Amino acid sequence: MKMPPEQITLEQWDKRYPLLKAQGLQERFYGGPLGRHAEYGDTRLRSLKLDNSPAALALWNLLLSENERLHRARAEGRKIVGTMKDLGTVPVLADCFKNVTAFYPDGAWWTPCLMEQNEGLFESASQYGFDESFCPVRAMVGAFINGEHFPIPDALICSTGAICDDVSAITQKLVQLGFAMHWWEMPRRRMPDEGEESALLPCGWKAPRVQVEFVQAELAGVKSVLEALTGRQLVTKDLRRGIQRANGFRRILNELRLLVYTADPCPMGSLEMLAAEMLALHYCSDYTEATLVLEALLDEVGERLLAATGVLAADTARVFWVNPPADLRAMNLLEECGGRVCGTEYLFAHTLAEIREDIEPLEALARTALADPMVGSTHERAEYICRQAVRFGAEGVVISRIGGASHCAVEGRVIGQAVRDALEIPVVETEIQTLCDSADSQLRTRLEALVENIKQRRSS
């Protein structure tokens, strides 16, 4: 029997799982009870409220089985490629090769959160000079050193140039520790000068054509690296196919986002939506499975919309969320405080946008890479956030600061001011630590104040 939508604890999930199985729940090869992930070390799950649908179960199982699936892919003879920093572009290229599995080692930044810092990655990073003045991405150093998480990739590809100083410093260290790296240069995106030939980018931005050509040449270098790794030359037809696959995935995700972020009551919690959005970066190392998971989520949301049900009360305060939170629990916390997420900019807006299919594929990818909100001016990102907040009817904005991140200090101030000036809605800028428990009451107070402010503005 189908249960009404609800957010439940891990303990409740573990009671629910055998019932679902008894009712004939079909799962993929990475399926199973969620409790096993906590037993293996992802203990943060015990502090989270999770959606009770089989679709959400599959989502979490896909996400939390990634390292295991990567090891399996290695055992099956697939080439494992670690792509870093560009957040979404190189994996599209890698996906064009039949025997390549790409993933983001930088994704290890959530491991200390999931494992509640019992895995020692930060301590290990500190031994190499990466203390708490760096953002949580420093966990990646520990993961490379101990090799206990993801398999050490056959190739590492990292963008450099207009990236954060944290990743720049850390990837340089990885090279010094003996991990070979192919860097490619990403220039800081700028507005075209007067009279300069320009190109339209995803997200509505523009860049000078010389920048597109420059990045296109850099991506051609990345393509060569992958060709050398696989011993296979990539032809234009393959590239077009990879872009079409990426766009197919992005269309489903965008449909899901539109439905969830605009429906009332909210049909899916912000935690699952965060996880779903993250799938776009590299399909969680498996395009087919990630697509199935996303389709199942979309079906679930569709059913809930038809039944006019959701996981939160109707009319909750609509909040636009900026930057991924270092602690997943923060998303639950917002909902506990009476808010809901109605739109996001998790630093990869360019990966949600469709890639042009009517131009030369590498140029299309270059345009997408250049649309990365991190490589342009903070003002452009702020303006984009304002547009999206309006689009989704946001009544307030949370800017989730990432402790130690080189971009966050200035960004928060500029974005916050832009939102206040342009939209005249309340903004909360707050640092979210890897485990926000110690700051829980302060964070809760700030989120509650935001929600109260929103509700007062409604009644005034």
Next chain:
Amino acid sequence: MKTVYYTCPFVPKELIAACGLLPMRSVPALQADIRIEGMCSYAAAWLEELEQRVDSGEDFIAVFSTACDQMRRAFDLYHQSEQSSFLLNVPSMTTENSFRYYVQELRRLEQFLCSISGETPDWRRNCRQTANKVELTRPNKAIAITGGPLNSMIYKSIERLLSEGAAGVVFDATEGALTPELVGIDAAGENDPLEAIARIYFELPAIWRRPNNSYYQWMAQACNAAGADAIILVRHVFCDLWHGQGPELSKRLSVPVLELNVDGQGELPVAAVSRIEAFLEALG
């Protein structure tokens, strides 16, 4: 003549001069009032210096660079004030593709500066670089200094402490001191003066280059030539690019390395003073 202020060693002063403007490389005093949690104290001090110039009514141009994320973001803050400013994209890599891009960026800078000065580039206005070699008496303990740019107050404090410990700076490789060796180059005589200058500047060593091997090769040669017994690495709080490299410096250069933090105050922090004293004692 308008002054062009800049901090990055990759901004060629010869180009600024060729455009009929006065190049002034700034090393701002580290007494930043701009307190933004997580912002590099040097970038904050540079912004503050510029704000003070604006407040005093000075008409000037500021050139920022993309060498690090913090300065890139500082430009975003400064740019809000609509002062004449330019962000020079300095590539992190040293490939030919990146070099061509750097040249393009310098041509944009040239165009920007000439649009302000109303002049056409004249490379005979070039700042004549002369070798500024000072014969140093080698101290008992020869110290090389590297890291982020230092203002004169901090630099003098370090010099004084070293001198008290029978040591001295034999080689200054901080970012603020880096300048290319242009002796013998006659830009005006080149077919493409800008590209000729760009080639030289592009080869400057920098910790933020990816990969940054050339910095270590250059540093090793320079330390060797100067007979450095030890290195002091000074970094600004929240400068990730230097922070991540302290242990590597010790490993590559096989001499003792002292890492010092400067935190945005005008003088050396007390802890830094004690650390220098202890370091010198340990050197013997």
